[in-house]
Amino acid sequence: QQQVKQSPQSLIVQKGGISIINCAYENTAFDYFPWYQQFPGKGPALLIAIRPDVSEKKEGRFTISFNKSAKQFSLHIMDSQPGDSATYFCAASKETSGSRLTFGEGTQLTVNP
Amino acid sequence: ETGVTQTPRHLVMGMTNKKSLKCEQHLGHNAMYWYKQSAKKPLELMFVYNFKEQTENNSVPSRFSPECPNSSHLFLHLHTLQPEDSALYLCASSPSPRGSDTQYFGPGTRLTVL
Numbered sequence: 157q158q159q160v161k162q163s164p165q166s167l168i169v170q171k172g173g174i175s176i177i178n179c180a181y182e183n184t185a186f187d188y189f190p191w192y193q194q195f196p197g198k199g200p201a202l203l204i205a206i207r208p209d210v211s212e213k214k215e216g217r218f219t220i221s222f223n224k225s226a227k228q229f230s231l232h233i234m235d236s237q238p239g240d241s242a243t244y245f246c247a248a249s250k251e252t253s254g255s256r257l258t259f260g261e262g263t264q265l266t267v268n269p
Numbered sequence: 270e271t272g273v274t275q276t277p278r279h280l281v282m283g284m285t286n287k288k289s290l291k292c293e294q295h296l297g298h299n300a301m302y303w304y305k306q307s308a309k310k311p312l313e314l315m316f317v318y319n320f321k322e323q324t325e326n327n328s329v330p331s332r333f334s335p336e337c338p339n340s341s342h343l344f345l346h347l348h349t350l351q352p353e354d355s356a357l358y359l360c361a362s363s364p365s366p367r368g369s370d371t372q373y374f375g376p377g378t379r380l381t382v383l
Contacts (some may be wrong), residue, residue, distance in 0.1 A: 165309065252364055
């Protein structure tokens with residue numbers, strides 16, 4: 157059962173454009189929503205995370221928007237750069253001990269120069 | 270880089286072979302994880318260890334056998350694998366198994382089963 161659905165599967169953006177990746181979750185008990193970034197040949201690394209008490213979190217060019225009622229959250233990459241080309245995974249979990257991270261299917265982002 | 274190393278980086282094995290994957294974390298974390306990553310699929314959690322004790326086995330076939338001798342080392346013993354087991358196997362660690370603790374991933378072992 158896929159509890160976190162991610163779209164699109166792949167995304168091509170021009171340098172300087174905005175990249176938007178969307179995720180939807182089913183389990184209303186989730187209260188922690190991280191995004192991981194994975195470059196080829198590397199393991200995923202935490203990029204940014206949000207908790208449902210806020211609707212938006214921004215770190216540099218990366219912003220998470222969170223809609224609790226719709227059970228959706230999205231990653232926005234402003235002024236996208238070729239170095240942002242990677243696979244992005246959304247995830248969700250409960251903050252409590254023993255809670256597993258449930259990942260989305262991933263989005264392969266390509267930023268053309 | 271991330272403080273989590275994995276060896277080997279690539280492994281090709283036949284269905285009757287026995288091999289082991291090794292993971293080592295230099296971060297002082299107490300929780301360690303094995304994930305399977307297949308193309309266009311979500312990361313699949315396989316096993317979770319906390320203070321060397323297995324706390325989760327996500328219905329993984331017995332041909333995968335984990336071992337955690339201490340909080341810094343994690344092994345995945347492989348035997349009589351199937352071609353569909355070919356994937357990238359990722360090890361991760363976190364300070365504790367709390368859902369909100371950041372997980373630090375190694376670069377993975379690319380496994381090919383012939």
